[in-house]
Amino acid sequence: MKKLLFLFFVCQYAFAQNSDSVFVSKIYSEILSNGKAYDNLRFLCKNIGPRLSGSIGAQKAVEYTQKLMASYGFDRVYLQDVMVPHWERGAKEEAYYLLNGKKIKVEIAALGGSVATGPNGLSAEVVEFRDFNELKEAGIEKVKGKIVFFNRPMDPTKVNTFAAYGGAVDQRGAGASQAAQYGAIGVIVRSMNLRSDDFPHTGGMRYSGGNMIPAAAISTNGADALSLAIKSNNNLKFYFKQNCKTLEDAPSYNVIGEIKGSESPDEIIVVGGHLDSWDLAEGAHDDGTGCMQSIEVLRVLKALGYKPKKTIRAVMFMNEENGLRGGTKYADEAVKNKEKHVFALESDSGGFTPRGFGIVGEEGDISKIEKFKELFVPYSIHEIGKGSGGADIGPLAKTGTVLLGFKPDSQRYFDYHHASTDTFESVNKRELELGAAAMASMVYLLDNQK
Amino acid sequence: MKKLLFLFFVCQYAFAQNSDSVFVSKIYSEILSNGKAYDNLRFLCKNIGPRLSGSIGAQKAVEYTQKLMASYGFDRVYLQDVMVPHWERGAKEEAYYLLNGKKIKVEIAALGGSVATGPNGLSAEVVEFRDFNELKEAGIEKVKGKIVFFNRPMDPTKVNTFAAYGGAVDQRGAGASQAAQYGAIGVIVRSMNLRSDDFPHTGGMRYSGGNMIPAAAISTNGADALSLAIKSNNNLKFYFKQNCKTLEDAPSYNVIGEIKGSESPDEIIVVGGHLDSWDLAEGAHDDGTGCMQSIEVLRVLKALGYKPKKTIRAVMFMNEENGLRGGTKYADEAVKNKEKHVFALESDSGGFTPRGFGIVGEEGDISKIEKFKELFVPYSIHEIGKGSGGADIGPLAKTGTVLLGFKPDSQRYFDYHHASTDTFESVNKRELELGAAAMASMVYLLDNQK
Numbered sequence: 001m002k003k004l005l006f007l008f009f010v011c012q013y014a015f016a017q018n019s020d021s022v023f024v025s026k027i028y029s030e031i032l033s034n035g036k037a038y039d040n041l042r043f044l045c046k047n048i049g050p051r052l053s054g055s056i057g058a059q060k061a062v063e064y065t066q067k068l069m070a071s072y073g074f075d076r077v078y079l080q081d082v083m084v085p086h087w088e089r090g091a092k093e094e095a096y097y098l099l100n101g102k103k104i105k106v107e108i109a110a111l112g113g114s115v116a117t118g119p120n121g122l123s124a125e126v127v128e129f130r131d132f133n134e135l136k137e138a139g140i141e142k143v144k145g146k147i148v149f150f151n152r153p154m155d156p157t158k159v160n161t162f163a164a165y166g167g168a169v170d171q172r173g174a175g176a177s178q179a180a181q182y183g184a185i186g187v188i189v190r191s192m193n194l195r196s197d198d199f200p201h202t203g204g205m206r207y208s209g210g211n212m213i214p215a216a217a218i219s220t221n222g223a224d225a226l227s228l229a230i231k232s233n234n235n236l237k238f239y240f241k242q243n244c245k246t247l248e249d250a251p252s253y254n255v256i257g258e259i260k261g262s263e264s265p266d267e268i269i270v271v272g273g274h275l276d277s278w279d280l281a282e283g284a285h286d287d288g289t290g291c292m293q294s295i296e297v298l299r300v301l302k303a304l305g306y307k308p309k310k311t312i313r314a315v316m317f318m319n320e321e322n323g324l325r326g327g328t329k330y331a332d333e334a335v336k337n338k339e340k341h342v343f344a345l346e347s348d349s350g351g352f353t354p355r356g357f358g359i360v361g362e363e364g365d366i367s368k369i370e371k372f373k374e375l376f377v378p379y380s381i382h383e384i385g386k387g388s389g390g391a392d393i394g395p396l397a398k399t400g401t402v403l404l405g406f407k408p409d410s411q412r413y414f415d416y417h418h419a420s421t422d423t424f425e426s427v428n429k430r431e432l433e434l435g436a437a438a439m440a441s442m443v444y445l446l447d448n449q450k
Numbered sequence: 451m452k453k454l455l456f457l458f459f460v461c462q463y464a465f466a467q468n469s470d471s472v473f474v475s476k477i478y479s480e481i482l483s484n485g486k487a488y489d490n491l492r493f494l495c496k497n498i499g500p501r502l503s504g505s506i507g508a509q510k511a512v513e514y515t516q517k518l519m520a521s522y523g524f525d526r527v528y529l530q531d532v533m534v535p536h537w538e539r540g541a542k543e544e545a546y547y548l549l550n551g552k553k554i555k556v557e558i559a560a561l562g563g564s565v566a567t568g569p570n571g572l573s574a575e576v577v578e579f580r581d582f583n584e585l586k587e588a589g590i591e592k593v594k595g596k597i598v599f600f601n602r603p604m605d606p607t608k609v610n611t612f613a614a615y616g617g618a619v620d621q622r623g624a625g626a627s628q629a630a631q632y633g634a635i636g637v638i639v640r641s642m643n644l645r646s647d648d649f650p651h652t653g654g655m656r657y658s659g660g661n662m663i664p665a666a667a668i669s670t671n672g673a674d675a676l677s678l679a680i681k682s683n684n685n686l687k688f689y690f691k692q693n694c695k696t697l698e699d700a701p702s703y704n705v706i707g708e709i710k711g712s713e714s715p716d717e718i719i720v721v722g723g724h725l726d727s728w729d730l731a732e733g734a735h736d737d738g739t740g741c742m743q744s745i746e747v748l749r750v751l752k753a754l755g756y757k758p759k760k761t762i763r764a765v766m767f768m769n770e771e772n773g774l775r776g777g778t779k780y781a782d783e784a785v786k787n788k789e790k791h792v793f794a795l796e797s798d799s800g801g802f803t804p805r806g807f808g809i810v811g812e813e814g815d816i817s818k819i820e821k822f823k824e825l826f827v828p829y830s831i832h833e834i835g836k837g838s839g840g841a842d843i844g845p846l847a848k849t850g851t852v853l854l855g856f857k858p859d860s861q862r863y864f865d866y867h868h869a870s871t872d873t874f875e876s877v878n879k880r881e882l883e884l885g886a887a888a889m890a891s892m893v894y895l896l897d898n899q900k
């Protein structure tokens with residue numbers, strides 16, 4: 001009898017695995033044959049474009065995604081108020097250095113949150129450092145009154161480019177305040193880009209005490225040329241002008257679409273991306289793809305007639321790039337309304353071929369999700385395990401939510417990240433769709449998890 | 451004592467694994483920091499360009515790769531004579547159909563090996579089929595004197611795009627002879643491309659009996675539009691003109707670079723790609739990347755001061771695209787000279803992020819190579835197992851050589867394959883380099899295999 005019982009459970013398990021693999025295959029077929037994410041992304045990128053928090057583009061993106069989800073007939077589509085920072089670049093930056101009496105023009109972009117230089121710009125000797133230790137060693141006497149140039153490249157030997165980013169981005173985020181401590185009057189930072197090209201990559205920076213000095217990114221080619229010029233010219237003079245400003249906080253929204261759970265409607269699974277983007281391009285990979293994939297997850301489940309057991313929400317978070325106000329507000333509201341978020345999945349690493357999912361949670365939660373690995377092997381997805389979730393869903397951790405980060409191939413991400421190259425054309429339709437299918441499959445499996 | 455002996459062997463094994471992982475890591479660091487494959491590929495694509503067998507470009511590519519390998523100081527660099535087919539496209543094709551009295555122009559490209567239409571072109575009613583069964587069902591009375599249009603798309607639901615290619619390419623390879631059996635006078639084939647765009651993709655075709663009728667590829671957008679036009683217009687007339695011709699076989703070469711083995715010089719490991727390319731673009735992914743990666747494998751081993759035990763050869767095969775004469779000749783010479791080829795690895799699936807290696811060999815050979823899996827996990831490579839090798843190394847199978855095919859991510863390959871889009875710009879430097887590093891690591895591990 002015991003043996004029979006055991007056999008019964010083994011069969012049950014095999015049957016569940018089999019029906020899961022059948023449904024996952026349906027998800028892939030629907031998205032690869034009739035997927036809408038690519039066309040929706042085209043609209044977001046080409047008809048709306050840049051959508052930094054507080055901008056008209058951001059507001060249009062709110063309205064577009066609300067209408068789009070309503071058009072798919074989700075059970076509920078609504079907005080969640082959130083006040084966001086409002087920073088504007090203003091007129092295009094100018095920069096050059098003087099080499100043997102000649103002005104060598106340079107492509108720069110003000111970092112998000114930076115102050116302006118004033119209408120006459122800034123001109124001073126430029127000194128180069130690789131990191132904050134070198135800056136500290138140089139000290140006030142070598143830095144005061146100068147422009148500091150941080151030029152440590154992302155480490156190309158890291159196979160995962162996010163690790164290379166993590167090892168270099170302190171220069172962008174904290175470089176201005178670090179340099180200001182030693183009396184610098186401005187900061188130029190090598191772009192967070194592994195490629196040699198002419199595009200400056202902007203991104204968030206923060207002032208943490210000291211004078212608020214202007215900070216800008218310089219393209220990787222520009223950084224290499226500037227570094228060479230400094231080596232061959234003592235006291236090289238650098239000039240830059242930027243016209244950015246921080247305005248009053250502005251009203252904005254998270255955009256939420258929901259399919260109500262049929263068995264446990266109070267248990268919520270979130271799948272999301274962030275709707276805001278930097279202002280230099282179209283925010284295609286960062287993070288139009290994550291938003292359009294998240295909407296596609298709900299669309300495909302509905303199109304296949306699937307009735308989720310738990311409530312499934314697609315959330316377009318506002319203001320990931322320069323404040324995280326949307327993600328913070330969403331978690332605060334969840335706490336206030338005593339909502340039970342069991343899982344949250346974010347796609348904010350680009351619309352490239354899926355490689356896996358990172359998980360943040362208790363050991364037991366992680367090992368349960370790792371069991372799905374086998375189901376993903378036919379789709380060339382192998383990396384499911386402990387990892388990182390996503391910035392916007394991070395604040396949900398305090399409510400005990402298990403967080404998942406969608407993990408696509410990372411090689412090309414920093415070619416586009418925060419630069420004018422992050423356009424619709426840089427997205428491959430199949431790669432985007434395979435991501436959406438992987439996410440939908442994961443959401444389906446999580447929905448069926450006891 | 452037995453226990454001690456066991457421990458000793460375990461430690462030996464662990465030590466070997468560890469020193470392997472250290473060397474693999476050195477390979478990756480060298481290539482990701484100082485890799486030359488990308489710049490070499492730029493030269494091949496931009497300074498030489500298209501290099502169909504028998505063309506001036508092919509000859510220049512022979513000379514360039516010979517010089518390049520000589521400049522790296524490989525132990526021996528030499529050419530292997532091979533006579534190759536010589537087909538030329540001639541003047542650009544013209545095509546249109548008549549819709550409500552208007553000429554709708556269409557982008558087509560003659561298929562490689564096709565005959566010309568004659569100077570006045572061909573004009574006839576066009577009939578559409580999805581496959582050879584539909585053609586057969588229609589029979590002579592519906593096909594005779596007409597132009598046959600094969601329009602079965604590659605199956606987008608196949609996750610591996612090579613499977614989708616395999617399921618559609620019969621139309622291109624055999625469509626003309628199949629249609630000629632029923633009296634068709636010309637054939638138009640939907641391009642082997644999963645993307646909707648305006649670029650015709652050429653590729654090889656063969657006549658196998660029946661009349662030799664002209665055959666051309668039409669872009670996917672063109673195919674969709676033509677199909678719609680046929681549906682709304684009985685007896686739609688199609689016109690096309692192409693000017694291609696087959697010339698006398700031409701002399702050409704395989705280009706071979708070699709590092710002599712220090713312990714077993716008579717055992718040979720080949721790593722290669724094919725040097726010839728279709729004439730519409732620069733043959734970047736097909737197969738400039740495979741050639742430049744193969745040369746990079748030998749370069750990095752030498753740069754790291756590694757003395758291979760076996761002899762390692764980089765082979766640039768000539769004429770994969772329309773004859774396989776180079777691969778065939780190479781294997782014939784190996785047999786004639788009683789060379790012992792233990793392993794052959796080909797890269798001919800594009801310069802994209804590595805996913806794994808396919809293996810062709812005895813079960814025992816395969817399982818030995820599968821043991822390397824663990825060493826590749828840190829590099830996000832998971833798919834090592836039974837699979838396919840490569841066209842050029844295929845003829846070596848008869849000598850008992852274990853064949854390996856480098857397996858990169860397949861999603862974007864057919865966006866470029868045989869079309870004017872296959873340019874240097876479509877290659878990402880890191881993706882190319884990661885492929886070279888994976889290949890060099892595999893060659894190193896095979897060299898150390900007992």
